[in-house]
Amino acid sequence: MNERRRSLLGMALLGAVEPLFAMPSSPATALPARQALDAELAAIVNDPAMQLTSLSVLAIRGGQAVYEQAFGRRYIGSDNSGGAGALPDRPATPDTLFRIASISKMMTTLGLMRLVEAGRVALDTDVSDYLGFSLRNPHFADQPITLRTLLTHTSSLRDEGGYSWPLATALKDVLVPGAPLYGEGGMWSRRAGPGAYFTYCNLGWGVIGTVMERVTGERFDLLMQRLLLQPLGLEGGYHPSALPPAALGKLATLYRKRTVDTEVWNAAGPWIPQVDDYSARPPASPAGIATYVPGTNATPFSPTGGLRISARALGVVMRMLMNGGMHGSTRIVQRATLERMFARQWTHDGKGGNGDSLGGFFNAWGLGNAQFPDRPGMALVEGGGFEAVGHLGDAYGLRSVFAADLARGNGMIVLAGGTSSDPALDKGRHSALARYEERILTALYRHALAGPSAGQAAT
Structure with a gap:
């Protein structure tokens, strides 16, 4: 799970892109809370101590989308990228596709x-x-x-x-x-x-x-289209070369202010593309794909981290899980299967005798999903109050969070496209997450999930 930042560009709240995920109209009383959340997230994105190139977030309360917003740039043009390209900046939007890193594991599990x-x-x-x-x-x-x-x-x-x-x-x-x-x-x-x-x-x-x-x-990428993406009507895929032109145009480049494949950071330097930069040439198909025999080696399609998808589309997946496997009138997966998948399989003993928590990132696990107990030292939000299942992601500058309280129908999705400084030095106060991740999740929880105006917006 990794992130990043850059100039802010607040995009419109939810649009009715697909009927199941259209946001209810918001009463005027909800606007101050929305504006406060916009401003708080924008400040995090533009914090000089830890700038983010892009941020796309979504909150669901009581099974309904109550907040969606995007900030920053999915592509940084020549003005601020050290002369790396001649194309103009492209803003992040709710439909921006990100390589979501290890949240892909939970999608593979589905x-x-x-x-x-x-x-x-x-x-x-x-x-x-x-x-x-x-x-x-x-x-x-x-x-x-x-x-x-x-x-x-x-x-x-x-x-x-x-x-x-x-x-x-x-x-x-x-x-x-x-x-x-x-x-x-x-x-x-x-x-x-x-x-x-x-x-x-x-x-x-x-x-x-x-x-x-x-x-x-x-083939794995085509199989996942059939099993998950197409039944849910979602735009996305496991390799950029297979994305339709319209989807490819929405793909975020992931950045860091760090040289590629090294640990050399320079917060005062340019944003350096890490992955999915197709400004100079289109993505090439994986070598050997024409003669590949499925069942030999699926690793190039990255079941572990390679899904490109938007926060909005992940919200559709989250609502399907909250609805017990139903997407509208279509059953995607049986409720009993989801109960089996999200049942606790492993809990860290606190001593390291039964597993490596990696400094507190991994405290409990289901089948292909992380579990986030609401306990001191591992709370997703400041002050506690939100216990969830889901997954975290960290790769190529991106950090991502998919966290859902399935019983209550509350959830948050965070996709941050890169950081200006090493997030390992941005220590969180109440979890193993970076401090900027804690701030984003806490802001979403307080304004969109716990606040009374969020409940009004979901009616």
């Missing part, structure tokens, strides 16, 4: 759970049965790896050996001991076997995506 419903896969079956090769930690070779252990980051896989390879590379040639690309086996824990210890692992989602391909015969 697609997978549809396959569980259909009987194509089972959570506690050895994934070797689906992959067509034996996937076993050589240090715990008698213990199977299952979808459940992959979804809960307890599979014993690790990211030290990498987690994405070209389409021409088969996963079995990387993960199986003795295979051509196995190397020193850095992808396996030597100390904890499957089910024993939580360690956040991106590689697990590459395996999950490959399982999904193997059992359906469909």
Whole structure:
């Protein structure tokens, strides 16, 4: 989860882009609260200590959208980017698509759970049965790896050996001991076997995506269109080259004031594009895609972090979850499946004996979703009051939050496109999040979810 900033541009509140997600008209009494929230978020975006290039937010109260706004720029032109391009600035809007990082994992899980419903896969079956090769930690070779252990980051896989390879590379040639690309086996824990210890692992989602391909015969990005995006009527995708021209034109470039692939920050320097900068040339298709055999290696489609989608579209997903799997009159997923998905699977013991919380980021987990207990040291909002499930994201400058209280129908979505300074130095006061993330979530909660005017706007 990463973020950023730049000049402010407050965009219109919700428009009736699609009937299920049209915002009710707001009474005049709600306007002061909206204006106060606009101003507070704009101040965060333009804070000299931690500027953000762009910010798109959405709040849902009682199952209804009550606030939507965007600030900053999805693309920075030559005026402030150190002469990197000749195109004009492009403002962020509620329809701006962002590469949402690890929130993608929860979207992948929703697609997978549809396959569980259909009987194509089972959570506690050895994934070797689906992959067509034996996937076993050589240090715990008698213990199977299952979808459940992959979804809960307890599979014993690790990211030290990498987690994405070209389409021409088969996963079995990387993960199986003795295979051509196995190397020193850095992808396996030597100390904890499957089910024993939580360690956040991106590689697990590459395996999950490959399982999904193997059992359906469909390429991961196209499969997710069929299972999730198209049924919900959402614009988005897993690789920019596959986006229609109109959607590509809405895609945000992610920035940092940091050189690419290094830790060298310069808050006084230019914004440096990190990913999704197609100002000079259009995105190219992944090499080898024309001859790719689904079920070989889904990692280039990034089931772990590569979904490009807007905050508005994520709001449609959130409302579907709040409605027990219904989107209008269409059932996307069974209520019982969602209850299974969001049931608590793991809780950090507070000592590190059963998992690595990564400095407090990971305190509890469901199937493919983070869980946010409303307790001191891990509260999403200042003063507490908001317990949620969802996911966080951090990649290429972006930081993202998808947090929903499904029982009450309250939720917040935050997509911040990059920071001027290292967010690791912007320590939060009541959670592991950066302070600017805490400020955004607290402002949304107080003005849009907890305030009386927000309730009036949702009637």
